[in-house]
Amino acid sequence: MSSDRSRHQDFDITLWQGRTDPEPDSERWHQKIQPLTENASPGCALIGFACDAGVARNQGRVGAAEGPAALRRALAPLAWHRQAPAYDAGDVCCEGDAMEEAQQALADRLASLLAARHFPVVLGGGHEVAYASWSGLARHLVARGESAPRIGIINLDAHFDLRNPSHVRSSGTPFAQIANDCAQRDWPFRYACLGVSRAANTRALFHRANELGVMVREDREITVQRLADIEQDLADFIRDCDHLYLTIDLDVLPAAEAPGVSAPAARGVSLALIEPLIEGIRDSGKLRLADLAELNPGRDIDGRTARAAARLVHLLTLND
Template sequence: MYQVADMSVWQGRNDSEEGALGRRWHERVQQLHEAAAAGTALLGFACDAGVSRNQGRPGAKEGPQAIRKALANLAWHHEGHVYDGGTVACEADALEDAQAELGRQVAHLLAAGHFPLVLGGGHEMAYGSFLGLARHAELQKRRPRIGIVNLDAHFDLRAGERASSGTPFRQIAEACEANGADFLYLVYGISEPANTEALFHRARSLGVQWRGDEDCHRDNLENLLDTLTFFADQVDWLYLTVCLDVLPAGVAPGVSAPAPYGVELPVVEALIDAAKATGKLMLADIAELNPSMDRDGITAKVAARLAWRLAR
């Protein structure tokens, strides 16, 4: 289920005449190894099972490689190390096994001092990512309070006996309750037409904080950032997850559920920067890239830009 990194994907333009300052990602990303110095570790989650179970448009399993290919040719402006940590690939409908394996890999990366940046893949990855962070938290002398910031058009709090791309945060809430931990969840970009009243009711009952897509605009950015800062002040660790369907369909067409309204890219990037600025960001992921639905690779390029920003 876990596949080591295929470094052949890291290819691109060579500007050797520019010297060291002309380097690109494909020239700097290294294959992760046990003795690697602390850095950002890319980890793919190649999975369609959650989207299929959620009655969405399959194709997200190709997302990790598409993001890597888009990253490969981007300019290198980073000071730290970036590694390719391989991919967790879901076999057939074995979603629960894939989530468990993702959790093991994330926990391993955190224990080694890396910043895991998970590339998806459907948003069912969020449950696996959280499992890894929670496992790492259990090893600390004092269990840290974990806060989740999600940039997403959807709550992903759906009911249902089987896990899917619509259930990860409900699963996390249940895991928190079972372990006596607080479920601290803040979502930016919620689309009211795309979430049933049942989901709003569940969000209220779980104490979820959210900001609707109509409120997530540049004129309201100061308020949005203040909300994130206040939320971060209440926790020890932050987990940031970005579902690409939070962006307008014109910017991110290659997703399972394109957003007719969405949150513009400058606001998404400002929120990412604010999360990093807290100094509490332990883990991040980028979900729901579906290359088969992408137009001119634009969504992959947007995802790569966000990964570039998170790794910087």
């Protein structure tokens, strides 16, 4: 249940605007999106996480709380190619520094969406969203009677986000928190982090990733020449998982493609190389939910980051 220090914001039709073409079969997202209702048939459910308290705690550039609205505006005019419906489930909004309460509220909402057989896509928000997303999936799987599910976490990110949460929980700690939760539950911890920048992660974080058995592929490894090998590595990882949770930190993209993030990447991995990886994850049949994090509209240039994020949502939802 939501705390009084987090709140829910309902569907806002003003964010879903765009051109309308006269030709048949020319709909766009803004014409097809629907507010989520209790008895809605299964579809893609977008839910915003208007929170960047974790970014503030991590001493990053705040502003990602405005990300969900900007992402909706960028997605609204894109062409509609889905068969199943898509819904807007509104936003979970963080009040002040109440990050944990907002995470709990989002986890509650995600568990409900999954129980209703929707495919949730969370629009962030800081990368503290990852702990909430995983928690919602874990709660859903426990409710279904799964005792030790093999949840594969695939993080497209310049950062491990494996910092020690015993000091302060933030946007830099979600996967360490998940690892701790898995250990307490006696669940396997399966984590793949693709796009890691060696310059942006300390030796301690690389050691931590090694101790946890994280599948690591650095940004400099993900090239056109090596893409097929990376795709095979990812397929091998997926094969040993029962369920997948995909999280995309937009700072995995080069700063020229995604300037509107807390920590723009000097190198990054281009959209052209990220998309085939996402397609493989999407088409695996195991993807249960996804989120996109760190869109900071106040730092964006000409809406580049919002447009890239919208394209990724569009790609993620193409197979329905």
